[in-house]
Amino acid sequence: MEEDNKQIWNNIIINCFNENKGTEEFAIQTLWENIFIEYLNYKKLEDDIISHKEMMIGSTKKIITDIVLRKDNKDFAVVELKKECFDACDKKHFEQLLSYLKLLKIPIGILIANKINLIVYDYNKDDEDQQSIQIEFDKDNPLGEKFVNLFKKENLNEAKIKDFVNENYKIEKNKQELEKFINDEQFIKSILANYFKENGYNQTTIDLLFNDYKIITTHKVILPLTPTPSTKLSPKLPTHTLKKSISHKLSKENAIVLCEKHNISIPVYNTFANYNGKIYPANVKLDYLNHDWFILLNNNEEKKLHILKIPANTFCQANFYIRPDKNLIVLAFDSDFVDNHPFYEIDNDFSKYIVGEIDYSKGVL
8 A cells, every 4th residue: 555655656746746847727727636536536526526616705706726625525625736836835825725724614725836735724823823744746755655645535534634744843843953953063063072082182183173174064965076086985885875866856055066166166146947858947036137147057867057157237127027926037948048938928048148068977966
């Protein structure tokens, strides 16, 4: 049964998410209806799933949500759908979901956008105190596999979903608390200093050592792309670890380090985007236009990183499609590095701003 959940998550949900990036919300609606019906066992003719539920609000009948999942002829969960370019933690969208839960007087809500945001609404708490968890659309994500299991029609159980949300909410909060220590250079140095002193080194030597080094922590270990005589890979590193590192998507942090290794310094005003098979999507703050601005476009399939430099004040706000809810520039570069929004008659050619291309196909990230 666990293997079945894993296959549905990896082979159906993840694949559908990746293949339908950039599609409109009506297509996403159809996609998720089919997932619930064909793989999670909801039957439309038995009213297990309702699309675009209507409700009287005052004297007006209004559609209030995209999908409602039902159990025993009662509404069980609200599913609100957004395009993958939207953040599932966006306050406006999350508050919209909460309003639907309160209107329908049910506790379980699912907001699906760039990830899944799952909540069990506690009517004894204010909206700002509600607990939710986020499930990334990552392969082999155990939270995703558990989500599949919990929301199969035959397994629906409010108490179990609530336990799942509360447990993982606490785990994430505890992780955030620990990250404060991981990112505290002085805390790490104090631990090292105690270790060195216990092994016979005096404080003067330790202070001189720390004056020469800055301790920086990152989420992933960054290994050199090409080993040199002074930086050899450890022979004890397992082969399967190397393969996993090569196949993993290049992160923004790794991309910046990669540029530095190729003597390309990346300033604070930079934008990173991964190619999704159709476009390189990104959202950018308006003030970037007033500064020298670097754009890093990563094609993970080809293992190539394209570096663009746009001098300050090259463009003005009128050149772009601006996302109205957050006042952000919406970029959608095609494979020719053209920011193209046909509906808004926007067509910006960025190819002339390419200052470098890094092939990391033989590297270990």
